[in-house]
Amino acid sequence: QQPVQSPQAVILREGEDAVINCSSSKALYSVHWYRQKHGEAPVFLMILLKGGEQKGHEKISASFNEKKQQSSLYLTASQLSYSGTYFCGTETAAGNKLTFGGGTRVLVKP
């Protein structure tokens, strides 16, 4: 079953913050986050393994709450380059296959 992402879309001014959520009904082992720009490959941002750790990539960070089977991606002081569609991909303990959410479209305006 596909993880649910929210919101579906968000519009930001440069410098503003945003949070994207990813929820699953399955027991997860890891959550991956990707950003995809139109017509391009999804680009890997970070992977979070169960344990609730938080990771960062530039001013983008994420957390994973394994009790809630939920991950959140934090866009801090957003830049124009952050525009794109963000996907979470979830893995069970069996691994080797990502199940992606429907995506969150982010538009950062000057």
Add this chain to the structure above:
Amino acid sequence: GAGVSQSPRYKVAKRGQDVALRCDPISGHVSLFWYQQALGQGPEFLTYFQNEAQLDKSGLPSDRFFAERPEGSVSTLKIQRTQQEDSAVYLCASSLRQGHQPQHFGDGTRLSIL
């Protein structure tokens, strides 16, 4: 190569034709994945290889879809007797090792069936 390479970048075929899509993973990457991405949606898993072994093909939509990776590097996804619903972007990804690793994606092949 530096990244995952897919060819062709665009493919137009008539309904009923067979097509073959190629993926060159990052050199040395053991795991290779194929995904299908419909417009405005997230990628959907098709199949997974570890070296030359196809370990999971549970996402292939029908027996018209076939994938191979005979020497554990380049992979080909073949679709026989194409249908309009096969129109999508087909993404290939590779990862260094098995299990819970970052997957690195190619730009995909955009397939249009007329």
